[in-house]
Amino acid sequence: xxxxxxxxxxxxxxxxxxxxxxxxxxxxxxxxxxxxxxxxxxxxxxxxxxxxxxxxxxxxxxxxxxxxxxxxxxxxxxxxxxxxxxxxxxxxxxxxxxxxxxxxxxxxxxxxxxxxxxxxxxxxxxxxxxxxxxxxxxxxxxxxxxxxxxxxxxxxxxxxxxxxxxxxxxxxxxxxxxxxxxxxxxxxxxxxxxxxxxxxxxxxxxxxxxxxxxxxxxxxxxxxxxxxxxxxxxxxxxxxxxxxxxxxxxxxxxxxxxxxxxxxxxxxxxxxxxxxxxxxxxxxxxxxxxxxxxxxxxxxxxxxxxxxxxxxxxxxxxxxxxxxxxxxxxxxxxxxxxxxxxx
Amino acid sequence: xxxxxxxxxxxxxxxxxxxxxxxxxxxxxxxxxxxxxxxxxxxxxxxxxxxxxxxxxxxxxxxxxxxxxxxxxxxxxxxxxxxxxxxxxxxxxxxxxxxxxxxxxxxxxxxxxxxxxxxxxxxxxxxxxxxxxxxxxxxxxxxxxxxxxxxxxxxxxxxxxxxxxxxxxxxxxxxxxxxxxxxxxxxxxxxxxxxxxxxxxxxxxxxxxxxxxxxxxxxxxxxxxxxxxxxxxxxxxxxxxxxxxxxxxxxxxxxxxxxxxxxxxxxxxxxxxxxxxxxxxxxxxxxxxxxxxxxxxxxxxxxxxxxxxxx
Numbered sequence: 001x002x003x004x005x006x007x008x009x010x011x012x013x014x015x016x017x018x019x020x021x022x023x024x025x026x027x028x029x030x031x032x033x034x035x036x037x038x039x040x041x042x043x044x045x046x047x048x049x050x051x052x053x054x055x056x057x058x059x060x061x062x063x064x065x066x067x068x069x070x071x072x073x074x075x076x077x078x079x080x081x082x083x084x085x086x087x088x089x090x091x092x093x094x095x096x097x098x099x100x101x102x103x104x105x106x107x108x109x110x111x112x113x114x115x116x117x118x119x120x121x122x123x124x125x126x127x128x129x130x131x132x133x134x135x136x137x138x139x140x141x142x143x144x145x146x147x148x149x150x151x152x153x154x155x156x157x158x159x160x161x162x163x164x165x166x167x168x169x170x171x172x173x174x175x176x177x178x179x180x181x182x183x184x185x186x187x188x189x190x191x192x193x194x195x196x197x198x199x200x201x202x203x204x205x206x207x208x209x210x211x212x213x214x215x216x217x218x219x220x221x222x223x224x225x226x227x228x229x230x231x232x233x234x235x236x237x238x239x240x241x242x243x244x245x246x247x248x249x250x251x252x253x254x255x256x257x258x259x260x261x262x263x264x265x266x267x268x269x270x271x272x273x274x275x276x277x278x279x280x281x282x283x284x285x286x287x288x289x290x291x292x293x294x295x296x297x298x299x300x301x302x303x304x305x306x307x308x309x310x311x312x313x314x315x316x317x318x319x320x321x322x323x324x325x326x327x328x329x330x331x332x333x334x335x336x337x338x339x340x341x342x343x
Numbered sequence: 344x345x346x347x348x349x350x351x352x353x354x355x356x357x358x359x360x361x362x363x364x365x366x367x368x369x370x371x372x373x374x375x376x377x378x379x380x381x382x383x384x385x386x387x388x389x390x391x392x393x394x395x396x397x398x399x400x401x402x403x404x405x406x407x408x409x410x411x412x413x414x415x416x417x418x419x420x421x422x423x424x425x426x427x428x429x430x431x432x433x434x435x436x437x438x439x440x441x442x443x444x445x446x447x448x449x450x451x452x453x454x455x456x457x458x459x460x461x462x463x464x465x466x467x468x469x470x471x472x473x474x475x476x477x478x479x480x481x482x483x484x485x486x487x488x489x490x491x492x493x494x495x496x497x498x499x500x501x502x503x504x505x506x507x508x509x510x511x512x513x514x515x516x517x518x519x520x521x522x523x524x525x526x527x528x529x530x531x532x533x534x535x536x537x538x539x540x541x542x543x544x545x546x547x548x549x550x551x552x553x554x555x556x557x558x559x560x561x562x563x564x565x566x567x568x569x570x571x572x573x574x575x576x577x578x579x580x581x582x583x584x585x586x587x588x589x590x591x592x593x594x595x596x597x598x599x600x601x602x603x604x605x606x607x608x609x610x611x612x613x614x615x616x617x618x619x620x621x622x623x624x625x626x627x628x629x630x631x632x633x634x635x636x637x638x639x640x641x642x643x644x645x646x647x648x649x650x651x652x653x654x
Contacts, residue, residue, distance in 0.1 A: 055554075060554050060557055060558060093557075093560075094560075096558055096559065097558070097559045097560025097561075098560055101559065102558040104554070104555055109550065109551040109552065110551040110552055110554070111552055112552040112570055113552075113574075113648075113649070113650060114574055114648055114649060114650075115573070120556075123561055123565070123569070124560070127560045159649045161650055175559055176559075178559070179559065
C-alpha cells in the first residue's frame, strides 16, 4: 500500500482565526500522516477544526485565518504552511486539481449556478491534459458515467439547479477526480444528502478508491462512515488531535482517549435499540475559553487534577498509535471495567 | 419565448399610455401660451385668438387630449408649432444622434467600470482602490454639466484631442465629436456601476463555487473571468438597465453643454416655446427608449442567468 514515505504528512499545524480584534486558536499542533492509497477518517464535532485542516492543506483558508506553524510533505515535496511564503503558496497552488483535490460539503453552493455542470468538469479536465475542448467534454462525460450518472450525455449541459442533491455531489466528485489527483480531501461530502443517497455516494467512494488508487482524507462526524470507508483515523477535538491510529479497528475495539470512547458510546447501534443513547455531557468549548490543558477535561468522566495542566503529551506505547491523554482508557484497573460495561 | 415577448409588449402599452397622458396634462396645465410666444408680446388679442383657433387650442382640454391620442394611434406625432414641420421628420434627424450618444455612453461606462471594480476587489487596499474611492466621491458630487465643462477644458482645449463642441459633417468626425459627451454621461453612472459590480464580485469571490474552482487548480485569471465576472455581470446588467433613464436625461444636459443637435436641444427649444406637440413627442420617444431598454435588459439577463429562464 505504501511506497517510500507517506503520501501526506502534516506536522505541527497551528492556525489562528482573527475575529473582531481577538486572535483565537482554531488548530493546535495538529499532526498526522497518510500513506499512498490510504483512507484516513478525520473525525470530530462541529467546530473541531476538521474543515479548516483540509482548507489549510489546499491553501484555501478564509482571509482571517493565519497559519502560525505547520509543515507539510506531499509526495516527497516539502511545504512551509506558515510564514506566508509566497513561493510555497504558489507551489501549493500548482498541486491543486492534479495533486490534491477536494470535495465540498454542500454541492448546491460549490457549483457555479450560471455555468453548465459539464463545463465545470471540463475546466478541471483541461487543467491536467491539454485536450481540445470537445475532447475534454467527451472525457467529462466519461467521468460522469464513472461516478454513476447514467444519462451523462444530457446531464453534461444541465445547470446545477436542475439536478438533485445526489447528482450534484456526483458531478463534484467527477470534477475532483478529473485531474487524476493522488489525494482527495472530502469535507463531509454526504452530510447535506438524504440518507438513501448518502449510502449510494459512500459506495461510490469505496468503488472509486479501488479504481483510482488515490489517498482519501475523509472529514466526518459520523463514525459509521469511517468504519465503512477508512483504514485509519484521527480524532480531533477543539483543534487538537486527541487520538490517532494507523489501524482503525484498534481504536474501535479499544479506544485510548476518553473522548474517543465517548464518541463511540454516542453512536447509534441497532443492537441497542430501545436503550437511551449516550450523549457527552456539556458542550464543546468555544475557541475563546479553551482550557489550558486537555481541552476535553471539563467534560471528561475520568478527569483528574493534573488534566488541566499544560499541553498533554502523546502517552501511547503502541506503534502507529497516538493518544493525547494523561490517563488513557484501559490503563487503570476499574476504568476498563467501566468502559466495557458502558459498551 | 415568443409568448413572453408578446406579453411584455402588451404590458408596455399601459406604461406608454401613462407617459403620454402625464406629459400631455403637465404641458397643458403649465402656464404659457404657444400662440402668444409665436406672435410676440406686441401682437393683439384677436390675432392670438385666431392662431389659437387655427391650432385647435381653443377646444376643451379633454377634447384636445382625445384628438391627440387619436392622432398618435395613426402614428402621427403632429406638427411642431415652433419649427413648422412634421415632428416625424425632425425626429428622423435628431433621434439617431441621441441614440448613438446613449449607446456610446453605456459602452464607455461598462469599459471603465469593469477594470475599476476588478482592481478594487483584488487589491482592496491598493493605490487603485484609493483612487477609485476618491474618484467616486468627486464624480458623484459633481453635476454632469460641470464634469462636461471640465472635460472640454482639459481634453478639448488644453490637450485638444477631442473637439470642444459642435457636430461636424461626416460619420467619422461625428463619432469623434460624440466621444467627450459620451464620456461625460458615462462618468455620471460609473460610481454606481463600480459599486454594484464590486459588491457582486466580492460576493462571488467569497462563495464556495470559487473555492471549488480553486481546488480544481484553475488560475486566478480564469477564475476571475469565468467564475466571478460572469456571475457579477448579471447584477451589472440590471444596474445598467435601470440607469438608462439616467443616461437619457444625462444626454439631454450634455447635448446642451457640447452643442450637439440631438433630442435634448430640441426638447429644450420645445419647452421654452410651449411647443406642446414637440415636447410630448420627445417625452413619448424617451419613454419608448426606456421601455425597449428594459425589455433588452431582461433578454440579456435571461441569457446570462439560466435560473431566470425558467419563469
